[in-house]
Amino acid sequence: MGVVAAALDYDAELMLRVKDGDGASFALLLEKHRAPVIHFVYRLVQEQAVAEELAQEVFLRVYRSRSSYEPTAKFTTWLFRIATHLALNWLRDEKHERMQERLDDGPPDFPAREVSDRRPSVEDQLMYQARLAEVRRAVAGLPEKQRAAVLMHKYEEMDYVQIAKVLGCSESAVKSLLFRAYETLRARLAHMGRI
C-alpha cells in the first residue's frame, strides 16, 4: 500500500526523501503547499496572523513527523488533516464571538481588490467590501465541519472522498455536510448572484 501510494503521489515521494534527510525536498513541499494551506486556514479562522501561525505549526508538524512518515494516504490529505485539526481546535478555544464582532465592526484585513482593466472606483470598492463581508459572515456562520467541507470543496477543489478522509468521516457524511452547508449559503447569499 505504502509503495503504491508513493508511486501515485509525487508529494509523498518528496516526503519520503525528507525522511531520508533531504532538506531540499522539504523546501519543495513547502513552496508547493504553503499558499493553499495558509489560504485554507485563513478562510477557516478569518485572521491572517493566526492563519500564518497555524500554518507554521502545520509544516513544523510535518517536519517533526518525517522520521515516522509512511505514505498510507495522499500527502495533501494528511497535510489538510493536520491543518483542519489545528484550525478547528483554535476555533473551539477562541469561540468566535470576538471574530464575529470584528466582522461586524471593522473592515476585512486584506488589501483592496485590483481590477486589471481599470482602476476600481470608490463605489466599486465599497460594493466589493460589502459583498465580501457578507460572504465572510455567511461562511463563518456555518458549523465548523460544514465550513471546513465547503472550503475544501470550493477553494481547494477536493472531491468528496478526499474531504471525507481529511475530516475522518464517510463520503455520504460529507455529501450531507455539503448539502446542508450549501442550503444555508443559498438562503444567505443567493441574492448576491442575482444582482
Next chain:
Amino acid sequence: MNCPMESHDPEMLVAYAAGQLDQEAVAAFEEHLSGCPECSATAADQMAVWQALDVWETPSVSPDFNRRLYHRIETEMRLSWWERLTRPFHPLVLRRILPLTATAALLLMAGLILERPAAVAPATKGAEAVRAEQVERTLEDLELLRQFSAARPGNNEHRDAM
C-alpha cells in the same frame, strides 16, 4: 434522469454549479432543468452562491513566512531529548493545567486564611481572660461576705467566747 431534489441527492446540482460535470452529464441535467422549476431555481441559486464565494480572495503570504518557519525548525533541532519528550504537553500545561493549578492554589490560600486558628484565638483568649476575672471577682466577693458576716454582733460574741 431522477430529479435530484426529489431523490434528495443534490450532488448533481452542486457539481453542475461548480462546472464539474462532463458535457454529456450537463446536457442531460439541462434537459431535466427545462422541465423542473424546483431544480431550475435551486441550480440558479447554487450558481449564485458559487459566484458569490468567488469574491473571497485571500491576502498574500508574508514574505518572511519561510524564514520564521526555518527558524522554528532550527530552534526545535536544538531542543534536548527531555524538552522534545515533554513538548506535546506544553500547550496543555499552559492552557489547561496552569490556570487550574493557579485557581486551586488561590482557593487553598483563601481557605487557609479564612480557617486560620489565629483569627479565632484572640476571641478565645479574651473569653478566658473575662472568665478568670469573673472568678477572681467572685472569690473577692465571697471573701467580703465572709468578713462581713464575721463582723456581725452574734459572731463577735462567739469570737469573744473563744
